Amino acid sequence: MRGFGSMEPLSNRKKVLEQKPMNFWERLYLPAIFQGMGITFRHMFKKKETVFYPEVEREFSENWRGLHSLKRDENGKERCTACGLCALSCPAEAITMIAGERQKGEEHLYREEKYAAVYEINMLRCIFCGLCEEACPKEAIYLDGPIVPADYLRKDFIYGKDKLVEDPIDHRI
C-alpha cells in the first residue's frame, strides 16, 4: 500500500513553507499583540451579526424545506387522497397514513372519494429531503413551513392532521 508520502500531487500548487527564524521585533511579541488588539478593537464598531431571534426571524432561502403542510384546493377541500406515494418515497419512513372513504355530505371536506383519515409524520425521523412533495401526484404536501419547534416528549413530535393540514381559506384571511 502506498502511503501518503508517496502520493502524487493532485495539483502543482503545493508550496513548501520556509520557516525563517524570527527577528528581534517578532521575538518581542508585543508588536504582534498590539496589531491583534487593533484588529479586535476595530471589530467593536462593526455591524453586529446578531439576529434577535424570537423578535426577528431570519429570511429563509427560496428552496428552504421546513415543516410540512397538507394543502387544500381552491374550494378548501383537502387534496390528499391517501395514495401512499409519499410514505413509499420517504427514505426515513417518517410518514404513515390510514385511508378513509368519503361519506355522503363530506364532499366539501375532501376532494377525492378517498382521503387520509389519519396522516402522521414523525418529525424526529424526517430528514426534510422533500421527496414526499416530489412524489405527491396531487400537490397535496409541501415543506413550506417554519422550523419544527422543540418539545419535551418524543410522542409530541409525531405530527397528526391537526398540525399538518393548512387552515381553511376563510380562516386564513
Add this chain to the structure above:
Amino acid sequence: MELAFIIEKFILITVIFMVSLGVAAYSTLAERKIAGYLQDRVGPNRAGPGGMFQPLADGLKMFFKEEIIPTDSSAALFILGPSLALLTACIGSAVIPWGESIVIADRVVSLQVTDVNVGVLYIFGVVSLGVYGIMIGGWASNNKFSLMGAVRAASQSISYEIPMGLSIIALLMATNTLSMKEIAEQQHGANWNILYQPLGFLIFLVCSFAETNRTPFDLPECETELVGGYHTEYSGFKMGAFMFAEYLNMFLASTVMSTLYFGGYNYPGMDWVNGITGPLFGPLIGMGVLFLKIFVFIFFFMWVRWTVPRFRYDQLMNLGWKVLIPLAIANIVITGIVITIYDKL
C-alpha cells in the same frame, strides 16, 4: 479615638467595599458585553434594559444552585479556599488613596482608609496571599485537575511576583517612599510616574495579568487542559466566590496601576478645577478621574483577554524567568544610574 473619626472611617470603608463589589459585579457583565462586541455580537441583553440586571440574575443563579462538597475532599479547607480568595481580594483596597482630602463642615476627611507608611508592601502582601485561596481550594478538592491548577497557580504567582516586585523597586527608587498616599501626591497634575518608569510599568502590567490569573496567563483554570482548573469541583456560591475574587483582583490591580503609574486621582489642570469647585467637589472630581482610569484598565484587561490566546506553560515560565526578571533588573540598574547622574548635576 473620637467617635466622629470612627464613624467617618466606617462610612468610608462601607462605601469602598460596596463600590468594589458593585464594580466587580458589573465587570462580569462588562466582560461578556465586551467579549460580544469584540466578536461582532451584542452580548447579554435580555435581563433588564441592555442586560443591566444580568449580574443580579447571575448572582441569584449562583446562590440557588446546589452546592456539592465532594466526599473525598477535606470539607473545612474546601470551604476555606474560596472564602480566603474573596477575603484577600476585598482587603487590598484599604491603603488606596481614592482622592485628596475633602473638607466637610471644617472637618478634613481623608479619602483613604488608612495611610500605612508601607502601603505598597501591604498591597503586595495581600495580593500574594490571594493565591493561597486558589491553592487551598485546589488542594482540598482532591481532584487531579484541581491540584494541577493549584500547582500552576502557585508556581505562576511565585514566578511573576519577582519581576513585579523588582519593577516596583525601581519605582520606589524614583519616588523615595512606600506610602501610597505620598506616591499619589508626588504625581500632582500630569507628573505621572509612567513618564519616568515606562519599562517598569510594562513589566508591572504583564505581571498583574499573571497575578490576577487573567488571559493570556490563565493557566490555573485552563479549560482546554484542566477542565476547570482549581475550581473544577466547585459549584454554586463557592464557585461564584472564586469568580468574584478574580474580578475584585482585577479591580484592585487596575486601581494599583492607576495609582502607582498613572497619577491616581491627579489629572492635568486639577488646580484650576479645584479652585473653581472648592474643597469638597474638587477632590470628588479627582476621584471620578481615578475611577475613569480604573475602568480604562479594566477594559484593557478584558480587551487583552479576548484578543491574545493563552500561553503554553513553558512559555509562561520562560517569559517570567528569562525575560521579565532580567528586564526588571536592567530597569533597576538604569533607574539607579539616571538618579545618580541627576543628583550629581
